[in-house]
Amino acid sequence: MSWSFETDPEYQAQLDWVADFVEQEVAPLDLVFETPYDTADKAMMSALRPLQEQVRERGLWGCHLGADLGGPGYGQLKLALLNEQLGRSRFAPRAFGTQAPDSGNSEILAHYGTEEQKARWLQPLLDGDIVSCYSMTEPHGGSDPTSFRTQAVRDGDEWVITGEKWFSSNARYADFFITMVVTNPEVSAYQGMSMFIIPADTLGITTIRNVGLAGESEGTGSHGYLRYEGVRVPADHLLGGEGQAFAIAQTRLGGGRIHHAMRTMAQVSRAFDMMCERALSRTTKGQLLGSLQMTQEKIADSWMQMEQFRLILLRTAWLIDRHNDYLRVRKDIAAIKVLTAQVLHDVVQRSIQLHGSLGVTDELPLMDMLRDATWLALGDGPSEVHKITLARQVLRNYEAGDELWPSEHIPPKREAARAKFAHLLELEVGNQ
Ligand SMILES: Cc1cc2nc3c(=O)[nH]c(=O)nc-3n(C[C@H](O)[C@H](O)[C@H](O)COP(=O)(O)OP(=O)(O)OC[C@H]3O[C@@H](n4cnc5c(N)ncnc54)[C@H](O)[C@@H]3O)c2cc1C
Numbered sequence: 001m002s003w004s005f006e007t008d009p010e011y012q013a014q015l016d017w018v019a020d021f022v023e024q025e026v027a028p029l030d031l032v033f034e035t036p037y038d039t040a041d042k043a044m045m046s047a048l049r050p051l052q053e054q055v056r057e058r059g060l061w062g063c064h065l066g067a068d069l070g071g072p073g074y075g076q077l078k079l080a081l082l083n084e085q086l087g088r089s090r091f092a093p094r095a096f097g098t099q100a101p102d103s104g105n106s107e108i109l110a111h112y113g114t115e116e117q118k119a120r121w122l123q124p125l126l127d128g129d130i131v132s133c134y135s136m137t138e139p140h141g142g143s144d145p146t147s148f149r150t151q152a153v154r155d156g157d158e159w160v161i162t163g164e165k166w167f168s169s170n171a172r173y174a175d176f177f178i179t180m181v182v183t184n185p186e187v188s189a190y191q192g193m194s195m196f197i198i199p200a201d202t203l204g205i206t207t208i209r210n211v212g213l214a215g216e217s218e219g220t221g222s223h224g225y226l227r228y229e230g231v232r233v234p235a236d237h238l239l240g241g242e243g244q245a246f247a248i249a250q251t252r253l254g255g256g257r258i259h260h261a262m263r264t265m266a267q268v269s270r271a272f273d274m275m276c277e278r279a280l281s282r283t284t285k286g287q288l289l290g291s292l293q294m295t296q297e298k299i300a301d302s303w304m305q306m307e308q309f310r311l312i313l314l315r316t317a318w319l320i321d322r323h324n325d326y327l328r329v330r331k332d333i334a335a336i337k338v339l340t341a342q343v344l345h346d347v348v349q350r351s352i353q354l355h356g357s358l359g360v361t362d363e364l365p366l367m368d369m370l371r372d373a374t375w376l377a378l379g380d381g382p383s384e385v386h387k388i389t390l391a392r393q394v395l396r397n398y399e400a401g402d403e404l405w406p407s408e409h410i411p412p413k414r415e416a417a418r419a420k421f422a423h424l425l426e427l428e429v430g431n432q
Contacts, residue, residue, distance in 0.1 A: 027089040036094035037173040062097040075321035087266025101134040104256040112240035133174035139166040146189035161231040171224025193245035204231035261340040275351040298350040331393035334386040341377035
């Protein structure tokens with residue numbers, strides 16, 4: 001088991017309970033039901049509800065929420081450790097009321113929503129009675145939101161929305177969408193885009209298709225390719241102020257990325273555990289795989305990556321608690337976003353290799369993890385964009401040298417050092 005920063009025995013007891021509960025009660029759902037979001041699936045909901053009740057009784061429901069919203073108000077560090085346990089099962093976030101994209105959507109509704117919006121959408125979302133969708137990416141390019149074209153035009157007391165959105169996850173199950181659109185094409189996208197809350201049954205929304213990820217069973221795709229055609233919503237469906245979409249999107253993504261990363265950490269350690277078990281169980285030419293140096297290298301490299309990843313994650317969570325300001329940890333969060341995909345990929349790839357042919361089958365969870373590692377490098381923005389953010393943030397702490405040669409150029413430094421010790425060097429020469 002991994003080490004923990006936590007010394008609070010009460011919290012540690014909660015963590016231990018969560019670890020056991022997820023393993024024994026929740027994870028089996030992963031093997032029986034397709035998705036935790038399909039509220040129309042009666043068998044799934046009947047299996048899920050008693051688990052959600054137990055979580056509530058334990059005081060852990062909506063554990064990402066502050067006390068003002070009915071959550072336990074854990075800081076990010078405690079949440080990170082908890083998410084590491086929840087990451088062991090696809091159904092666990094839903095059992096604990098912390099699933100994406102609802103968790104991020106509830107954060108922005110709480111932050112920017114009016115009292116009416118909170119009563120209509122936030123409360124049932126927090127109660128786990130409805131699910132939501134975040135509809136931002138467009139088919140012609142997601143990495144650059146300034147290129148988005150879906151537009152809303154004001155018509156009296158209503159806005160009329162037209163355009164297409166791509167990869168709106170869970171659109172098919174959602175009761176409402178939070179959709180990012182252009183409201184003023186005359187100004188920069190940073191001032192000209194707004195967020196709307198759109199009930200899923202609003203006239204004019206068509207699902208062109210539900211896109212599935214490679215390897216998912218046919219017909220189960222849940223990433224909506226949506227067309228909004230003259231979709232009318234009342235003016236009070238605007239979330240936050242007009243032109244505030246970028247600020248809202250940033251509020252949404254900061255915490256979400258670190259929670260996602262910590263849940264992924266659970267999958268990294270699962271793949272690592274599998275690798276180690278295999279190394280000690282399988283023999284070739286009379287030798288255990290684990291006694292071969294190339295296997296040992298895989299284990300050592302994986303352990304180092306995994307522990308570095310976990311440390312940077314926990315340090316970032318600790319910094320957020322300390323500063324209570326996501327802007328101060330922008331580079332740390334960008335780094336985490338990149339590492340999430342990279343570390344999962346590397347460790348899973350090595351684990352697959354050690355499992356041989358069995359590793360690539362659907363009889364082990366490793367290929368699913370490899371697919372997840374691939375999309376994690378894209379969802380919430382591609383790794384390249386986060387590396388750019390990271391590098392820019394780092395460079396802010398540096399200045400250009402004011403001379404032709406770098407400040408670490410040795411000849412002038414040596415000259416200065418010699419000048420500093422000139423009196424001693426002269427003495428030495430004089431003594432000879
Ligand atoms: C599983 C999954 C779930 C998702 N869920 C949602 C959701 O719920 N809601 C939503 O709105 N969107 C969602 N997305 C979409 C996601 O946000 C986009 O895929 C992402 O922003 C990238 O956009 P794109 O796919 O259009 O790729 P593009 O923008 O076409 O980029 C393609 C590639 O170009 C390169 N690239 C792009 N920009 C740069 C740059 N500045 N420098 C260097 N290289 C660059 C990168 O290699 C990048 O991967 C989801 C995606 C996935 C895979």
